[in-house]
Amino acid sequence: MHVPRPTASPRAAGATRAPRTGVHNADIARCFEDIADLLEIGDENPFRIRAYRNAARIIGELQLDLAGQIQGGRDLPKIAGIGEDLTGKIAEIATTGHCALLERLRKTVPSAVAELLKIPGLGPRRVRTLYRELDVKSMEQLLAAAREGRIRAIPGFGEKTEANIQQAVEARLLKPRRYTLHVAAQYAEPFVRYLRDTPGVIRVVIGGSLRRMRESIGDIDIIATARSSTRLMDRFVSYPEVKEVLSHGPTRSSVLLQSGMQVDLRVVPDESYGAALHYFTGSKGHNIAMRRLAQQRGLKLNEYGLFRGRTRVAGASEESVFGALSLPFIPPELRENSGEIEAAGGGRLPVLVELRDLRGDLHSHTRWTDGQNTVKEMAEAAKARGLTYLAITDHSRRLAAAHGLDPRRLLDQIDEIAAIKVRGFTLLRGIEVDILEDGTLDLPDSVLARLDIVIAAVHSRFNLSRERQTARILKALGHPLVTMLAHPLGRLIGVREPYEVDMLKIVRQAAHRGRFLELNAHPERLDLHDVHCRMAKEEGALVAVNSDAHSVQQLDNLKYGIGQARRGWLEKTDVANTRTLPELRRLLRK
DNA sequence: GCCGTTTTCGGCCCGACTGTTTTCAGTCG
Numbered sequence: 001m002h003v004p005r006p007t008a009s010p011r012a013a014g015a016t017r018a019p020r021t022g023v024h025n026a027d028i029a030r031c032f033e034d035i036a037d038l039l040e041i042g043d044e045n046p047f048r049i050r051a052y053r054n055a056a057r058i059i060g061e062l063q064l065d066l067a068g069q070i071q072g073g074r075d076l077p078k079i080a081g082i083g084e085d086l087t088g089k090i091a092e093i094a095t096t097g098h099c100a101l102l103e104r105l106r107k108t109v110p111s112a113v114a115e116l117l118k119i120p121g122l123g124p125r126r127v128r129t130l131y132r133e134l135d136v137k138s139m140e141q142l143l144a145a146a147r148e149g150r151i152r153a154i155p156g157f158g159e160k161t162e163a164n165i166q167q168a169v170e171a172r173l174l175k176p177r178r179y180t181l182h183v184a185a186q187y188a189e190p191f192v193r194y195l196r197d198t199p200g201v202i203r204v205v206i207g208g209s210l211r212r213m214r215e216s217i218g219d220i221d222i223i224a225t226a227r228s229s230t231r232l233m234d235r236f237v238s239y240p241e242v243k244e245v246l247s248h249g250p251t252r253s254s255v256l257l258q259s260g261m262q263v264d265l266r267v268v269p270d271e272s273y274g275a276a277l278h279y280f281t282g283s284k285g286h287n288i289a290m291r292r293l294a295q296q297r298g299l300k301l302n303e304y305g306l307f308r309g310r311t312r313v314a315g316a317s318e319e320s321v322f323g324a325l326s327l328p329f330i331p332p333e334l335r336e337n338s339g340e341i342e343a344a345g346g347g348r349l350p351v352l353v354e355l356r357d358l359r360g361d362l363h364s365h366t367r368w369t370d371g372q373n374t375v376k377e378m379a380e381a382a383k384a385r386g387l388t389y390l391a392i393t394d395h396s397r398r399l400a401a402a403h404g405l406d407p408r409r410l411l412d413q414i415d416e417i418a419a420i421k422v423r424g425f426t427l428l429r430g431i432e433v434d435i436l437e438d439g440t441l442d443l444p445d446s447v448l449a450r451l452d453i454v455i456a457a458v459h460s461r462f463n464l465s466r467e468r469q470t471a472r473i474l475k476a477l478g479h480p481l482v483t484m485l486a487h488p489l490g491r492l493i494g495v496r497e498p499y500e501v502d503m504l505k506i507v508r509q510a511a512h513r514g515r516f517l518e519l520n521a522h523p524e525r526l527d528l529h530d531v532h533c534r535m536a537k538e539e540g541a542l543v544a545v546n547s548d549a550h551s552v553q554q555l556d557n558l559k560y561g562i563g564q565a566r567r568g569w570l571e572k573t574d575v576a577n578t579r580t581l582p583e584l585r586r587l588l589r590k
Numbered sequence: 591g592c593c594g595t596t597t598t599c600g601g602c603c604c605g606a607c608t609g610t611t612t613t614c615a616g617t618c619g
Contacts, residue, residue: 047602051591083592121608123617158610208619221619252606252619264619266606279604284619291603302604 022466023067023094025059031099032056032086037114038105040124041131054081057285057337059090063531065504067094112138119168121161129154143169177260180493181560182523184210184217187261191239192222195265198235200227202270207280211332213563215493215526219262223280229267236265272304275315279303285337293325293341333566352566353545355559357578360389362453363432363486363518363546364555368413369394370402372551375413375427376420381552383425389581391453392417393430396442399459405431407447414450426581428452432486437461439475441482448481452588455518457486458499466500473501477509483588484516484544487527495524503532504539511541514590516576519545519568521561522554533568542576542587543568 036052058081059066069076070091076082082090093099109131116127116139130136133154134145145151146166152159179187188206195204201224205211208221226232233253237245246254246262254264268276279287280303294301299308305315306324314324322329327344331352334340343349364378365371373381375392382390394413395404405413410431417427430453434442441448441456448454456476464472477485488506489498510517517536519528528536528543536543545561547554565575572578579587 045591048591050602054592081592085591121617125616156610156615160609164609219619247607247618249607254607254618266619280619282619287619288603295603300604304605 023097025062025066028066028090028093029056029060031093031102032059032089034111034114035099035102035105037117037124038102038109038111040117041109041113041128042105043124043128051081051086055086058082063535066090070094110137115139116142119165119172121164121168126157129156139169139172178216178218178494179261180216180523181210181213181526181563182557184220184261187241187257187259187263188220188222191220191241191263194239195222195224195232195236198226198232201232202226203273205277207277208264208282211281212283212335213333213560213567215523215530215564219264221280222263222265223273223277224265224267225270225273225276226267232267233265266303268303270316271312272315274317274319274321275301275305276303278318278321281332281335283336286335286340289337289341290325297325299324331566333563334569336567350569350571353562353570353572353575353578355562356386357572357575358387358545358558358562359580360387360391360426360428360577360584361547361549361555361558362391362428362430362484362516362544362577363393363455363520364390364549365394365432366392368392368409369399369404370550375417376422377552378549378555379420379422379425379427381555383422385555385558388424389426389428389584391428391430393432393453393455395459396431396433398434398436398442404434404442407443410443410447411450430455430483432457434459435472435476437464437472439472441476441479445481451481453483454481455484455486456482458490462490462496462499464499466502469499470502470505473506474509477506477513477515482515484518485510486518487520487525487548488517488532489527489529491527492524493526498527498529503535507532507535507539507541510536511539514587516542516544519543519561519565520548521545521557521559521564522548523557523560526560526564528564528568530564530567533565533570533574537568537570537574543570543574544576546577 032052033056036049039049058079066076071094076087076090089099113127113131116122117124130142134150136142136145143166146162151157151162151165188210192204192206195201204222204224207223209217210220224232229250233248233250236253237248237255241257242255243258244256246256251267254262256262266276266280291301294306299306305312306321307313314320319329328349330340330344330349361382366373366375366378379390395402397404397406414429417429420427429451431443431451432455435456435458436442473485476482491498507517517528519533533543543565545558545565547558549555549557576587
């Protein structure tokens with residue numbers, strides 16, 4: 001099945017407990033975040049706190065494995081934002097699994113207190129006050145204090161704040177949610193259409209992480225220009241699906257929909273449209289870096305424009321903002337402050353792959369297994385979307401729940417595919433064959449040899465050790481008949497963590513053997529991850545952006561795959577299925 | 591804690607909204 005049953009998977013433990021061999025960048029980043037939280041509650045120098053947060057963000061996005069680097073006896077490269085002191089702490093965490101500073105801070109403030117920062121409306125100062133005045137050390141104690149009316153008695157707090165805190169804690173116990181891209185889009189698009197229907201409105205567009213095509217979306221950001229902002233704002237907060245109005249001002253408002261999704265609207269004058277769109281698209285890190293760049297040139301960047309003194313020098317369009325800072329337009333998918341500003345400044349921005357560059361799709365399913373449509377219907381739907389070829393790649397026998405194909409049925413399917421003719425369109429014969437636990441394939445070579453495309457996929461034993469899982473996949477990629485590795489991390493966004501594998505080894509094996517790495521475009525997968533797209537590009541492995549469609553409608557998921565590929569800096573030449581069929585066949589023969 | 595053709599010291603992104611105050615702190619994005 002393309003979406004296997006969720007399985008429990010332990011989250012990475014904190015980096016500062018027992019020493020262990022596998023310290024990941026995420027662990028180091030988490031440690032720095034925890035330090036920043038505790039320093040903040042301790043009312044430390046805000047710029048010192050910012051340095052830790054900044055470092056955490058940089059490390060979290062870094063491709064280089066820091067602990068591996070140190071354990072291999074190599075020096076860390078110079079990383080902007082990480083100086084002498086933090087380099088030392090990285091080395092400390094990588095070698096000992098502990099950070100002495102964090103341990104020390106935890107003795108002054110219990111780390112459960114830092115959890116309270118996650119409550120919307122509670123920042124460091126209020127958390128500190130609640131801890132000192134009421135000895136509140138946990139969510140439970142905070143909720144009790146609110147219910148008993150003890151919070152309103154503290155100076156600076158009032159009844160309203162107390163009620164808000166109580167509500168926020170209760171809501172948090174219901175679990176905060178993030179949404180996959182396609183779910184967020186389902187909420188966003190009708191809302192945008194509704195807003196466009198307002199008299200006097202000029203423009204309404206989606207920004208934020210949805211525009212950046214991030215794999216999961218926390219809230220929806222909408223930017224608008226209008227002749228009357230108050231009229232638009234009034235209509236915004238009266239949208240029928242609104243459950244609660246979180247804030248309501250003339251230029252900025254936030255609402256909660258019945259689904260729990262938060263939506264923010266920012267309204268600016270039309271001449272500020274580009275600056276506001278840029279600001280509300282983010283990411284936060286990108287915005288900070290851009291404002292700093294402006295500042296270095298004696299300018300000021302905010303959501304109203306780019307200013308020299310009081311004079312606006314740009315802001316009507318995003319292009320004008322970038323241009324006034326001597327930069328080309330940076331596509332939204334790249335705006336993560338992960339080198340895009342430097343690349344833009346140096347004329348090294350990639351020309352990103354686009355949906356219309358795709359010539360075919362190399363992974364799809366039919367009624368032969370767990371798909372909903374026939375081979376012919378899939379072919380016609382793919383052709384209608386402008387593609388010129390489609391590989392039919394149903395499951396192999398091991399996946400019994402999906403009615404996986406045994407050799408006999410696969411041979412029958414090959415015959416059916418050969419008999420189907422769609423003008424100007426080519427069907428490729430394929431299989432998504434299970435990689436068994438020992439790295440061998442679920443079907444004999446004699447059958448696989450009759451196919452154009454052999455996709456190898458892990459659908460079982462997700463919990464093998466990193467070493468065994470990696471060896472299993474490397475062995476499959478070494479099989480002479482394998483074309484490609486399906487969904488390399490096996491994750492389901494928000495449901496199942498990726499399995500433990502050494503992606504660098506896998507990417508290098510793929511590059512060495514000429515195998516493709518799939519970027520599975522299903523919005524719950526988006527697997528390859530964007531950082532591994534960049535890794536694949538650097539190591540010279542080709543990526544195939546595939547729909548893994550189980551129905552004709554799911555062919556439309558390709559747009560999400562392209563979004564992820566763009567986030568991974570991929571260009572047309574980095575993606576295998578941008579090739580024409582003759583070019584693809586030449587690649588496959590190699 | 592980081593960083594530097596304005597600086598090795600003195601800066602560090604910017605503005606809106608809420609609630610509790612009577613001019614602003616705290617929080618958020």
